[in-house]
Amino acid sequence: MPRRTTTTTLLAATISGAGLVAATLATAPSAAAADVDPAPVRVVSGGSTGLGIPHGVTHDGFGRLYVANPTSDSVTVYGASASGNAAPIRTIAGGATGLDQPTDVAVDDAGYLYVSAMGAGSVRVFAPGANGNVAPVKVLAGANTGIDEPYGVDVDAGGTVYVTDFASSRVLVFGPAKSGNATPSRTVAGAQTELDGPVGIDVAQGRMYVTNYLTGTVTVYPATADGNVAPARLIGGLQTQLAYPFGVQTDSFGRIYVANFNPGSVVVFGPGADGNKAPLARVTGPTSQLTNPIGITVDATHTPTVTSGNTVLSYAPLYPVPTPGPLVTKPGQVRSLTVKGKPRAKRWIVDWRRPGYIGQAAINRYSVVVKTRGKVVHREIRKPSRAKLTRKELKRKGKLRYGRYTVVVRAHNKKGWGPAKTKKFRVKRR
Secondary structure, three states, X not given: OOOOHHHHHHHHHHHHOOOOOOHHHOOOOOOOOOEEOOOOOEEEOOHHHOOOOOOOEEEOOOOOEEEXXXXXXXXXXXXXXXXXXXXXXXXXXXXXXXXXXXXXXXXXXXXXXXXXXXXXXXXXXXXXXXXXXXXXXXXXXXXXXXXOOXXXXXXXXXXXXXXXXXXXXXXXXXXXXXXXOOOOOEEEEOXXXXXXXXXXXXXXXXXXXXXXXXXXXXXXXXXXXXXXXXXXXXXXXXXXOOOOEEEEEEOOOOOEEEEEOOOOEEEEEOOOOOEOOOOOEEEOXXXXXXXXXXXXXXXXXXXXXXXXXXXXXXOOOOOOOOOOOOXXXXXXXXXXXXXXXXXXXXXXXXXXXXXXXXXXXXXXXXXXXXXXXXXXXXXXXXXXXXXXXXOOOOEEOOEEOOEEEEEEEXXXXXXXXXXXXXXXXXXXXX
């Protein structure tokens, strides 16, 4: 299949390490105050890896990495712990695959692999575990799809597919049932969208994040966006440190990670980032080994993995996932509830011990309720595990009811009240 002019121009720029001319980036951004230069914790590189100037990268729930290689027309899959000159555990390549300059990959919860084949003007879907020269189980291609030069691809939890089209500056959205030469379910396009050479895309937490290579911006839309709609947010300007952005990915806290092609760096923005604001951090420098990063993925532990040059680099989390505290539940019953004092005593001591199970949180108070004949005659909230009752406190409307009483004690922590513990006692005339 003859390869398209614009496609060739974009991919040639990534192979040579140069950026396409973008007027908005004529002035180099100043150094970020939060620059960091960490060494990668894993590097996949070498002749056995099968890498061919990798672009898009993603991971599945088992930590396996999927990499799109446009110069070798392949997708390579690596084990979760792959490092060094590691051979892929699977390689999808060959005439039956229809892969022509694949630029991005996405994996759904069922393990289906979605690949944007920029040279072929299509999105190709492969079965879980696909390996070798295998045909896709589904293809999106044809005039009705609006797909011309697809670069980025993502799929949401419901199976809806999102595609960035570089040449036409639009995002095409296809419902789960769409296949073949199908019309898009939605199209985001037009001057108000601020899309200009869109490449990377990430759909997460009800939002759609798109990098625009030609204007050096990130545009953010509701995931349901349709038509010529303005972005809800636009990250752009010299302060952002964006420079020929390619891949984009968010972490579980909504932070936005962007791979800058030239000069090579990864910038991270806060969840609500908007406008011409500096990033939270910028990964750059010789120790990082970043040359011309393109694809990026961030796993559940917030480990970023980046394609750069002919390598795949993984870093320790810049923002580690907080270690969850113990699961707090309501406490159990108080223990050893007793009422000390004879039936004719002037007062009684209600005593108990802290619950054996406190629900992983401190007990902060106790409820003490005394009832007789179904009516409450005394109620109090206490911090210590002891309460004093007197004949005067047990009077109702000035009269002391003789007979049987029930005391009910419950413990409380920050989650709520535990179950009641009861004890009966008697009151007699003195």
